[in-house]
Amino acid sequence: MLLFFTLGLLIHFVFFASIFDIYFTSPLVHGMTPQFTPLPPPARRLVLFVADGLRADALYELDENGNSRAPFIRNIIMHEGSWGISHTRVPTESRPGHVALIAGFYEDVSAVAKGWKENPVEFDSLFNESKYTWSWGSPDILPMFAKGASGDHVYTYSYDAKREDFGAQDATKLDTWVFDNVKDFFHHARNNQSLFSKINEEKIVFFLHLLGIDTNGHAHRPSSRDYKHNIKKVDDGVKEIVSMFNHFYGNDGKTTFIFTSDHGMTDWGSHGAGHPSETLTPLVTWGAGIKYPQRVSAQQFDDAFLKEWRLENWKRLDVNQADIAPLMTSLIGVPFPLNSVGILPVDYLNNTDLFKAESMFTNAVQILEQFKVKMTQKKEVTLPFLFTPFKLLSDSKQFNILRKARSYIKHRKFDEVKPSHLLPCSFVAIGILVAFFLLIQACPWTYYVYGLLPLPIWYAVLREFQVIQDLVVSVLTYPLSHFVGYLLAFTLGIEVLVLSFFYRYMLTAGLTAFAAWPFLTRLWTRAKMTSLSWTFFSLLLAVFPLMPVVGRKPDISLVMGAGLLVLLLSLCVVTSLMKRKDSFIKEELLVHLLQVLSTVLSMYVVYSTQSSLLRKQGLPLMNQIISWATLASSLVVPLLSSPVLFQRLFSILLSLMSTYLLLSTGYEALFPLVLSCLMFVWINIEQETLQQSGVCCKQKLTSIQFSYNTDITQFRQLYLDDIRRAFFLVFFLVTAFFGTGNIASINSFDLASVYCFLTVFSPFMMGALMMWKILIPFVLVMCAFEAVQLTTQLSSKSLFLIVLVISDIMALHFFFLVKDYGSWLDIGTSISHYVIVMSMTIFLVFLNGLAQLLTTKKLRLCGKPKSHFM
Template identity: 80%
Template sequence: MSRWPAFLEEFVSLDMLLLFIVGLLVHFVFFASIFDIYFTSPLVHGMTPQSTPLPPPARRLMLIVADGLRADALYELDENGDSRAPFIRNIIMHEGSWGVSHTRVPTESRPGHVALIAGFYEDVSAVAKGWKENPVEFDSLINESKYTWSWGSPDILSMFAKAAGKHVYTYSYDANDEDFGAQDVTKLDTWVFDNIKEFFHAARKNQSLFSQLNEEKIVFFLHLLGIDTNGHAHRPSSREYKENVKLVDEGIKELASLLKEFYGNDEKTAFILTSDHGMTDWGFHGTGHPSETYTPFVTWGAGIKYPQKVSAQQFDDALLKECKLEDWKRRDINQADIAPLMASLIGVPFPLNSVGILPVDYLNNTDVFKAESMFTNAVQILEQFKVKMTQKKEVTLSFLFTPFKLLSDSKHLNLLRKARSYIKQNKFEEAVSLCQELIQLALQGLSYYHTYDRFFLGFNVVLGFVGWASYASLHIIKSHSSLTRSVSKVKKPSGLLPCSFVAIGILIAIFLLIQSCPWTYYVYCLLPVPIWYAVLREYQVIQGLVTSLLTFPPRHFAGYLLVYTLGIEVLVLSFFYRYMLTAGLVVLAVWPFTTQLWTRAKGISLSWIFFCLLLAVFPLMPVVGRKPDIFLVMGAGLLVLLLSLFVITSLIKRKESFVNEELVLNLLQMLSTVLSMFAVYSTHNSLLKKQGLPLINQIISWVILASSFVVPLLSPTVLFERLVSILLSSMSTYLLLSRGYEAFFPLVLSCLMFVWIHTEQEILQQSGVSCKQKVTSIQFTYNTDITQFRQLCPDDIRRAFFLVFFLLTAFFGTGNIASLNSFDLASVYCFLTVFSPYTMGALMMWKIIIPFVLVMCAFEVVQLTTQLSSKSLFLMVLVISDIMALHFFFLVKDYGSWLDIGTSISHYVIVMSMAIVLVFLNGLAQLLTTKKLNLYGRPKSHLI
């Protein structure tokens, strides 16, 4: 018995093991490079705080954030023509100003609150923290306030209180109260309103607290999570969501009355009502849909402009007419602009890292106050620009440093002097306009210096990419083909080549050292040196390849090159357009007609065509927005039961010694499927009745999930029995995680995989290569004798391409893993309803992995029947994925919405991870297909 796992047996040879380790390290570096190039924090420190030198209009600020509240949900009228928020509507018409706050993607809770309170859009480096906390400290309105009291979700309040100090007081409920399956989640909001009422009542009897509440520059922050939770659980069009909006409106009305009574109607309180993000019609947020990025913004009280009637407005969306607010001036605002507005209202320094532009149109104050506030805003953003420029200048050689030409030192000084001069001359409008121009230039300069090294780093990473793909290709040709056998031995080159590369490496290191570059820069810049040295060392292989290509018929070579180029482009486009997978499957359906398969094996060909076309339907189905259809899940469950009955029938007709054990195993899997169907149906009905997740359903779901890892290992290692056992066990779990048509996806995919196995064996027989056994009698064993593996042929490139294509079909067949919007939290409600991002994420990730496992298990059989070695397959997939990754590296965006930027980066990460994940999926597939758990300690014999 070998002490190595079967999957690693082929890699035990020193050269292959070394290549495997080096390959992992190289890809890890390429993977990590994206974080240094695109995921670096834009925040800088060392700026001087800036505040308006005039008395502020408000002594205190009440910030109310209704999490998940859409703009139309607050402003629109109901079916009877009445407002769902009559108090807020009265504010819009008689007391304050209103508009739409435009958010950026990702429209998630943490990024939205950071933009509101700190004034900058999401620090992209926080993606590694799952949007839960910032890896870099930042300033915020709460930091700058004299006192802040906040009520709401512990996740939101804690991230601002952590670095703020002892002047910030937080009051939070238990995180377990955030239950999507709870009967009434409006308690999350009523808890906040009840507690703040108790707080003010208690303050009347507490002299110390009463004194603090009467100070200047204080903030009350209310985070209301009920609307967001109701939207996720019931959708924004539901009665629950709309009733929650009414409840919030009533709560704010009582709160405003309470503050007037407490402060004796001193008219020194400013109120702001907004939302961190909206929500799609299907109850999700995380994309760039207007329903998510349009949030309400209503403000009133001290320092806020009163309503203004207008005859016409500049906005062309339907919101004005649908809400019947076209007569009241709408003032839209960018979400980050709210932070400087709040700072200006209570007279605290603008948050140091804020990139928001003060919306002076909201201010009800003197022109000089507006101009001075705008000047302060410009200086505050200019401070960031100057620090950023200084930092970059200090680490760049003077003759190589290229400053931002649109805002030189002399120009920004002239603009500041001119703006100050306008204020002294009472030319306030000109001063405001000039400050806005200066802010725009400073923001462009911040972006310029933040991305200063991007081209330099990107060039080195691309150089390494091309070098590694070239080396992997040469290694495949050298080790797994007979291409170089006829090449005559050439005299080895002198030591000039290694010396030249050593000299290049030393020069690069000195250049980086002089500029005090981070250690990661050394890795990205020096890595291409040994890679290209390794490429040029294979001069014999290069010579053989060139010689072979010269003798290859040009027409055939051009045909192969065109087909594989188009194939890779289809794979790349499938990341952006799922219907490209449909087009690819249609082409695959036609593929048998281009070979002898159609004439010699029509039955297999017809099956291949049928299942390719059937699978092609799934990428055309909607990713999101679909309503749950439990009957489709039940239908998929019935098909699984029919498949189980077919297997049991076939087993009864056989006389092998293990039939009785296999019958019991299949009956258990049938029971598991029935229990899954029961759990899905029962949970769906229970949640509709607002009775929560039944405990028995939760227990059943977790037991089925756990058993799905063990049950396949109890079945025989004969191909048919083992693959069916893996499918049936996986389907029980998949049903629990399904909401509709996607429940059929693993079944159809598995059928196509079975046909693929037969197809590959038939093709190999037609090519004259003898196969070990018939497909139906293959036993899962792994022979690592290198003599059993044949040399590669062009058809093996097609097999590797098929594997990549089917893996991407598993990725995008029923959803888009590159977008958060494809994940429906309701998919995990059979397991839990209390919000737990890591557990929910793990469950949804397992749902995605299940089709991968089915594909890899099928390919295990393809490898056995075609005598294709794992290492040659790994290297071919590596080259294909690297070519795709190079595409996505150039397609990564640093402009546009966060959805565009984030999606392009996730595409790169997915493809970069493909080869690495393939190794571990291969290991998992071999574990599931080759290992056998023996019950009662008795060894089982399953020889054919």
């Protein structure tokens, strides 16, 4: 029995130890030939500032007064250098971050088993390749690069580890110590001939590790005054060091400065995981060999967060963290770190095309060297019949690739050396083959359109590969049952949308399901009042598709009732505004009073016009003037209101409701009001679901402004819930269209709806007014969707792509339902369904632009705009 127990224990111990042998063995290889660019580098020396624990948004954003916390670095961005986001990888810890920055590869997995304090594995680094490196900072970081260096040319100056005290009153002293010691070092060098000679050599590096921000973040949180004050201290210190370098070297223009961070930090003061607040770090570069600021009118990033930083006009260049190492080596002309996997970000370089091409070529050869050594090692320890070489990088293909690249450089065809043209060239080649195939079959010209149109579509899809990859990664994190449930619900939802084109009551079924949604999730336990409001307004909206089509039973009393409800809501808003004490209250009150007056006048015009027409006295001229004036002002008055989220949305509702009342004849007057109430609740409930999924929301809904849009491209990946958000948008748009009518409501409508504007028959004018009536609910939904994008911190581009996918799936349904037989009504209806869904793409682009105009623009009644709203 004892033997059995001992044997079992031994076996399980072997299994336990096996994971470290299998998964945590270093993949690094050695024996590569160093590679460096043969051309003279632009810089003689490089200064690397690493602000430990600094988030990108904490550096780039403006404070509550519209001022930068780092004015010197912001001035660099605008006038001297290039900037962007450095994307780190997990684990977002100090050692892995510095290894990626300085050595160019991501943390060796074997370090988990061997410890991270020093050098569990041997690796090459920028410091090792430099002629001399001097570094100042934490004793936890500096030694691992000094002990890993060959020879004695990496010098470290560290403070006592006891200084790293999270309970200390002033952690900024950690950074002050670094700045003071650097200044003392250069002062001492003036009187030390040997040291003076060394620091005037080329290919040298100065590394300043600044730990204060990280320490303050852990102790006080990134939102604290201590953390933000430390950023200002670092900015002042960097300014002093830069000034000292320029003075010491006589402004010779041969110094490159790089400011970045090893990792970010969550709102609760931790790091190590993959949250965007941890993986997004700043990168600001300036000096020798760096591009000057590039002014742009548009950026490749669909990133409204740039507007919050007020940096949308300065080109942003994002990199992966490991890419910074080859950038630094290229700038000072040392060999690329042997284990680096970073790709040189040439857009940062201010140099000739020849230098860029040579540097990229060297970078490629350096990475290829690792592949060759690894393949040789694998081949030596593998039985011949089990070894299969990688065909795409066989010896002959390697030779051909390098020969072609070298030939392009020799003939100064620099664009051909860069791999960014591979994807479009591939699609062009496919297009030529498709066209040739159609040509030899003498196909009609329309076949060329059908055959070639998918190519640009798929090209656009592959360019958004990162968005798709993020979504797939997010989906894989969910339990299988959760994913299957989502898939079934999504499929059922699509079918309900398709059937709603034939049977309006299917919308009622869908809205009833929406009403039950909070009770099927954890929302009910997190936000009871919001969940109850969602259920109530969903069920209330579900009543409208069951009502008769608009125009069959006019009832002016329902229009008056809708107007009274709008006035009641307005009274509540005005009362809340009266309690505020800020300097803009008078302007806000004036805007809302104008809208209340407009609502009252609309109710009067509707009642007066109805009475006049019943008495056969026609449309009064004054009523007609008021109606057209209300219509004209409905798109202008909201722009005078505050850009604070709910205030702007309510202002849009009031203005559009005034027009809608004038175009209503019965119960449909209540429809936009109920729809808007549900939209307000939707915005609230989406923020609750976002917090439930673990994504932190930095602002409360009551303080978010449309002009300070926090829609952050790449600041969080797509989640499975984002598909639901996009589906909700499509469902609400379809509800807005069929909620009070059917497909016949466009081409056969009740003329009584436009009698407040004109009574003389004018088909184009009447049709335009009816079209605007149909559009108003759409505009309300799209404005709410703008708010949802804002509060869920997700790129509008990403959500919009999902919406287009849903629309195209619906269109595919109707494509197969198109009839070419039967009555004219059957054929026409099947075609119109397909056309409506296919037009949704163009329609959504128009509505999205209109919604952005209504929500983000700000006009003032008098005077210049103030920073409060800018």
